[in-house]
Amino acid sequence: MPHEPKLEQYLANLDKALGQIPVSDRADIITEIKSHILESVERNPDQGLDQTLAALGEPETVANRYLLERGLRPGRPTKSPMVKWLTIGFLGTLGMILLFLIILVWKFSPIIKVDEKNDRVTILGGLIDVNGNAGTVRVGETFSENDDAEIFDGAKDLAGTNLNSIYMAFRNGKLNVFPAVDTQLRWSCKARGEKDKSFLLDEGNKIILNFAEKSDVKCDLHIPAGVTFVVEGTNGKLNFEYPHFRIDVRLTNGDITFIPAKDKKYKFDTNIVNGKIGGLDSSSAEDALLVKFSLTNGNISGL
Amino acid sequence: MVDYLTNWKAQIRRGYLELCILMLIQKYERIYGFDLLEKLKEIDLEMKEGTLYPLLNRMTTDKVLKAVWETENVKGHPRKFYSLTKEGIKLLHEMKNEYIRMNDIFEKIAK
Numbered sequence: 001m002p003h004e005p006k007l008e009q010y011l012a013n014l015d016k017a018l019g020q021i022p023v024s025d026r027a028d029i030i031t032e033i034k035s036h037i038l039e040s041v042e043r044n045p046d047q048g049l050d051q052t053l054a055a056l057g058e059p060e061t062v063a064n065r066y067l068l069e070r071g072l073r074p075g076r077p078t079k080s081p082m083v084k085w086l087t088i089g090f091l092g093t094l095g096m097i098l099l100f101l102i103i104l105v106w107k108f109s110p111i112i113k114v115d116e117k118n119d120r121v122t123i124l125g126g127l128i129d130v131n132g133n134a135g136t137v138r139v140g141e142t143f144s145e146n147d148d149a150e151i152f153d154g155a156k157d158l159a160g161t162n163l164n165s166i167y168m169a170f171r172n173g174k175l176n177v178f179p180a181v182d183t184q185l186r187w188s189c190k191a192r193g194e195k196d197k198s199f200l201l202d203e204g205n206k207i208i209l210n211f212a213e214k215s216d217v218k219c220d221l222h223i224p225a226g227v228t229f230v231v232e233g234t235n236g237k238l239n240f241e242y243p244h245f246r247i248d249v250r251l252t253n254g255d256i257t258f259i260p261a262k263d264k265k266y267k268f269d270t271n272i273v274n275g276k277i278g279g280l281d282s283s284s285a286e287d288a289l290l291v292k293f294s295l296t297n298g299n300i301s302g303l
Numbered sequence: 304m305v306d307y308l309t310n311w312k313a314q315i316r317r318g319y320l321e322l323c324i325l326m327l328i329q330k331y332e333r334i335y336g337f338d339l340l341e342k343l344k345e346i347d348l349e350m351k352e353g354t355l356y357p358l359l360n361r362m363t364t365d366k367v368l369k370a371v372w373e374t375e376n377v378k379g380h381p382r383k384f385y386s387l388t389k390e391g392i393k394l395l396h397e398m399k400n401e402y403i404r405m406n407d408i409f410e411k412i413a414k
Contacts, residue, residue, distance in 0.1 A: 039337045057353040069361035
């Protein structure tokens with residue numbers, strides 16, 4: 001075994017770990033350990049070098065024994081190569097994620113800005129801009145006006161039907177939701193997109209107002225009492241005034257304002273990832289109307 | 304309890320091992336590390352090589368043992384032979400007496 005790389009590496013590591021011991025003593029120790037290894041491999045050819053080295057122990061552990069016997073402070077036990085590389089890998093990944101987050105925050109900060117006065121929500125540093133006053137939604141560089149918007153108006157009487165929920169789906173827009181004074185569901189919307197009848201789906205026990213294919217939706221809705229009003233949208237501003245129906249809102253980015261009716265109690269179930277919630281008084285009364293708001297980025301405020 | 308016993312065994316073994324190693328070296332007059340490990344194994348006093356070599360190294364620095372590298376009459380690699388120094392022989396004598404004294408006490412109590 002003239003120049004076995006594993007043996008040489010072992011002896012090199014041992015030499016390094018013996019650092020505090022004078023060089024001539026170190027050379028003596030290395031020669032003796034090498035002699036032991038060669039003798040062991042020679043006498044037990046079936047055992048092999050790997051097993052001989054394993055029986056000796058990690059070079060750092062052996063070195064520490066030499067240091068301890070001489071009353072010297074042993075070096076810190078070094079981690080096994082596996083642990084070392086895992087640590088490097090873990091820290092490297094963590095560093096990259098951190099760098100990515102810093103770039104994200106730097107490029108898109110502030111994540112969300114709500115301008116109450118001007119009725120405006122800016123998300124991801126202006127990447128998405130929902131302007132309530134102007135009724136416009138801007139995503140990226142595309143800016144749209146509602147000038148060439150189509151009008152979708154209509155009503156449906158829910159009296160005598162077994163209808164219990166109304167769904168509203170949209171991508172970008174603003175909804176003003178009011179209680180209906182009678183049993184009529186009324187919608188008055190402006191949106192960009194093809195003017196067709198497919199936006200309204202009547203499935204017997206539920207009505208779906210599907211504006212998911214349209215953009216820049218602006219709607220005034222009058223919802224009759226007793227139903228559940230479900231909203232699913234991406235970016236939006238929602239105003240609820242004096243609702244006497246149950247609500248279930250799932251929104252990615254946006255701003256929700258809630259004005260409670262004086263004679264109604266509400267049980268709120270809110271979930272918001274980035275943003276704040278304020279001014280909602282939840283009741284545990286049995287007749288309280290369930291109001292669910294689930295929002296990723298934005299604000300929910302009760303008045 | 305297991306920890307207590309392990310700890311106690313390690314303590315009593317340390318001095319005892321040193322005594323046995325010195326006695327073995329005296330018995331064979333001169334012996335090298337690998338051979339000494341084998342002899343220890345034969346008498347059921349196994350010791351890790353990573354423990355023995357540092358111990359021999361310390362005993363040499365303390366002038367209890369002297370070491371000579373030998374390449375003659377051995378094929379291949381050189382071997383480091385250990386033998387007792389004069390001081391080592393005196394020390395071993397004292398150590399044996401101490402052990403016998405301790406063993407007598409043990410016998411007296413155990414009687």
